[in-house]
Amino acid sequence: MKKRPLGRSGIEIPPLVFGGNVFGWTVDARGAHALLDRLADAGLNAIDTADVYSAWVSGNEGGESETIIGNWLAGAPGRRAATIIVTKVGSAIGAHPKGLSAQRIAIGVEDSLRRLRTDYIDVYLSHWPDPQTPIDETLRAYESLLQQGKVRAIGCSNYDAGQLREALTTAARENLPAYQVLQPEYNLYDRGGFEGELRDVCIEAGLGVITYFSLAAGFLSGKYRSKEDLAGRARAGMVGKYLDERGLRILAALDRVAAAHRAQPAEVALAWLMTRPGVTAPIASATTPAQLDSLIRATRLSLSQADLDLLDAASA
Numbered sequence: 203m204k205k206r207p208l209g210r211s212g213i214e215i216p217p218l219v220f221g222g223n224v225f226g227w228t229v230d231a232r233g234a235h236a237l238l239d240r241l242a243d244a245g246l247n248a249i250d251t252a253d254v255y256s257a258w259v260s261g262n263e264g265g266e267s268e269t270i271i272g273n274w275l276a277g278a279p280g281r282r283a284a285t286i287i288v289t290k291v292g293s294a295i296g297a298h299p300k301g302l303s304a305q306r307i308a309i310g311v312e313d314s315l316r317r318l319r320t321d322y323i324d325v326y327l328s329h330w331p332d333p334q335t336p337i338d339e340t341l342r343a344y345e346s347l348l349q350q351g352k353v354r355a356i357g358c359s360n361y362d363a364g365q366l367r368e369a370l371t372t373a374a375r376e377n378l379p380a381y382q383v384l385q386p387e388y389n390l391y392d393r394g395g396f397e398g399e400l401r402d403v404c405i406e407a408g409l410g411v412i413t414y415f416s417l418a419a420g421f422l423s424g425k426y427r428s429k430e431d432l433a434g435r436a437r438a439g440m441v442g443k444y445l446d447e448r449g450l451r452i453l454a455a456l457d458r459v460a461a462a463h464r465a466q467p468a469e470v471a472l473a474w475l476m477t478r479p480g481v482t483a484p485i486a487s488a489t490t491p492a493q494l495d496s497l498i499r500a501t502r503l504s505l506s507q508a509d510l511d512l513l514d515a516a517s518a
Contacts (some may be wrong), residue, residue, distance in 0.1 A: 203245030226266025357383025
């Protein structure tokens with residue numbers, strides 16, 4: 203699997219990052235470990251998670267995804283060294299409030315390290331901006347973690363262009379570590395938040411970019427084409443907003459390109475993201491071996507310029 207540099211972090215990742223948000227939600231520990239084994243065999247060695255995954259599930263407290271991943275990492279010699287772990291801090295979890303204070307980060311990293319059964323995190327992200335905490339306090343907390351070797355690189359998620367630029371400017375002015383990775387929402391349907399100024403800042407600063415909601419909560423897989431298709435689905439609340447004229451136009455374009463390549467719509471949607479300026483790799487999850495095999499095929503799919511033009515026009 204050919205790797206891509208994750209910005210200037212010194213870390214290389216495959217062209218697709220596996221989303222661990224499903225672990226402890228729609229995939230139990232046994233199923234997750236089987237998926238992770240298959241993932242590793244295919245050379246897709248980067249996994250994205252967060253301390254709060256999957257607290258939204260009844261009976262969960264948060265940390266379930268990290269715990270499942272940690273138990274898998276500890277299950278075989280050399281597995282940790284061969285795997286890139288991306289996790290996040292800053293969401294409310296248990297008794298810990300939402301935010302990026304130095305105390306919240308210091309507590310959060312120790313909890314994540316314990317659950318992941320490791321002594322370092324490859325990429326540690328600020329999950330959400332925190333307007334209540336000065337950015338230099340947050341960056342000083344990360345500086346300490348970097349110096350201690352508990353974190354290899356830092357980044358942020360859900361920052362807009364102004365927030366990211368402020369963070370980068372503060373780092374330069376105060377001689378503090380700068381964010382090296384951004385995790386934005388970006389897919390064929392949701393383009394406006396990343397394309398434009400935010401993407402320009404990332405390219406200018408040399409940030410690695412790993413996109414979340416890369417399949418629009420599963421909508422771009424093509425399995426949801428009407429309100430009836432959403433009945434009883436775990437992601438029904440997230441997918442419904444895509445069922446409009448533009449969404450159906452995007453699905454039609456995906457169908458057309460997929461048919462030409464004997465591929466699945468989801469594979470085409472991910473392959474499109476892999477070609478986008480500024481994007482290092484999309485994040486995508488799977489709950490079954492068949493879905494995981496589809497993700498693997500997406501990394502091998504080469505789209506023509508005509509394919510890309512059709513998709514761009516449909517999703518403009």
